[in-house]
Amino acid sequence: MCGDRHSPHELQTVCRSCGKALLARYDLEKGKKVLQKETLKVQKSSLWKYFSFLPLENDDHIVSLGEETTPLIALAKTAASLNLKKLWMKDEGQLPTGSFKARGLAMAISKARELGVKSICIPSAGNAAGASSAYAARASMECHVFLPEDTPAMNIKECRAYGAHVELVPGNISDAAKAMNEAKKRRSDWFDVSTLKEPYRLEGKKTMGFELAEQLDWKLPDVIVYPTGGGTGLIGMWKAFDEMEELRWIDAKRPRMVSVQSSGCAPVVRAFDQKKKESDFWQNAVTVASGLRVPKAFADYLILKILYESKGHAVAAEDKEIVRAVHDLARTEGLLICPEGAATLVALRKLVQAGIVRREDSVVLFNTASGSKYPDILSS
Numbered sequence: 001m002c003g004d005r006h007s008p009h010e011l012q013t014v015c016r017s018c019g020k021a022l023l024a025r026y027d028l029e030k031g032k033k034v035l036q037k038e039t040l041k042v043q044k045s046s047l048w049k050y051f052s053f054l055p056l057e058n059d060d061h062i063v064s065l066g067e068e069t070t071p072l073i074a075l076a077k078t079a080a081s082l083n084l085k086k087l088w089m090k091d092e093g094q095l096p097t098g099s100f101k102a103r104g105l106a107m108a109i110s111k112a113r114e115l116g117v118k119s120i121c122i123p124s125a126g127n128a129a130g131a132s133s134a135y136a137a138r139a140s141m142e143c144h145v146f147l148p149e150d151t152p153a154m155n156i157k158e159c160r161a162y163g164a165h166v167e168l169v170p171g172n173i174s175d176a177a178k179a180m181n182e183a184k185k186r187r188s189d190w191f192d193v194s195t196l197k198e199p200y201r202l203e204g205k206k207t208m209g210f211e212l213a214e215q216l217d218w219k220l221p222d223v224i225v226y227p228t229g230g231g232t233g234l235i236g237m238w239k240a241f242d243e244m245e246e247l248r249w250i251d252a253k254r255p256r257m258v259s260v261q262s263s264g265c266a267p268v269v270r271a272f273d274q275k276k277k278e279s280d281f282w283q284n285a286v287t288v289a290s291g292l293r294v295p296k297a298f299a300d301y302l303i304l305k306i307l308y309e310s311k312g313h314a315v316a317a318e319d320k321e322i323v324r325a326v327h328d329l330a331r332t333e334g335l336l337i338c339p340e341g342a343a344t345l346v347a348l349r350k351l352v353q354a355g356i357v358r359r360e361d362s363v364v365l366f367n368t369a370s371g372s373k374y375p376d377i378l379s380s
């Protein structure tokens, strides 16, 4: 935000001058010589194939659980019911640990390992803690996760199974972050991998943008609908689009970006409706879409900037509608997805109804985790 520069050879958190998020910058001209879009096709199906535009210096430091390119699945029946021509779901539920948090944490933990970190800490609404615990185990790091006490049981159990230290905190992710910061005062060796409090989870999530462009033959869709909590995926994809344009992999056309939140916690939607640059803290946040229970995103100013720039939208979905959409998609498309992902279908229905998304628009919905991680919302 302020233009101050920081070294990639040392551990970084946020900007030392202005306290905002740090964004990684690359020598794209140099990278272009190593990696061309034609050669991507023949490379293995993995997010690491974009290595020239990722922050690691040495590929020996990669910590991987097999981050395969996720499928872009056509939703033909859903498209027909909405009278749309082209509708896909990018299914991130097929990544290691069952959520797209694997992308960000594979990257952050690989880079942290490269820089000698032995111990990490993170506050999480659930899936980020699961992914941190798994990659930390793989990297032989100590992992301390701080979760709201009502986090879905599966998330708490997976962290414990991976051998993480689990701290349950009354309240939401903001309360968990407060508890972590308190505990961190006594532990100088903990490296904090909270959303956008270090620069590299964003770089992992950025690869969704690369993959999507490649899968659509370098033509981005007209509309992307994304379930937004901390906003890393949205900001990361937007960054990928800018880098790909600079590499001349794509043209200047951008999708309209749509943020979806739950009506039980919709700070970005409220700020968007009020045309504000930042969001206000959302009191008493409750929703079954636990990944969206973020009362105030650290980089809300970046999320909102992208929504305005892309002529996008922000839409809230009711929990009841979300749970129904989970079941609809399972029955009609054979996809058992997470409530956060199902919220994108609820939002799309509203946008079609309002005439904002039209028949000719190509649309991509993001499913961010596997439905198997949320057994409690499925009817018995």
Ligand SMILES: *Cc1c(COP(=O)(O)O)cnc(C)c1O
Residues within 6 Å of the ligand: 099, 101, 127, 128, 195, 227, 228, 229, 230, 231, 232, 233, 234, 291, 292, 338, 340, 341, 368, 369
């Ligand atoms: C974390 C999470 C989100 C929100 O992701 P951001 O990129 O932080 O906005 C959405 N869905 C699921 C399942 C999540 O775990």
Ligand SMILES: [Zn+2]
Residues within 6 Å of the ligand: 001, 002, 003, 004, 015, 016, 017, 018, 019, 020
């Ligand atoms: Zn700064």
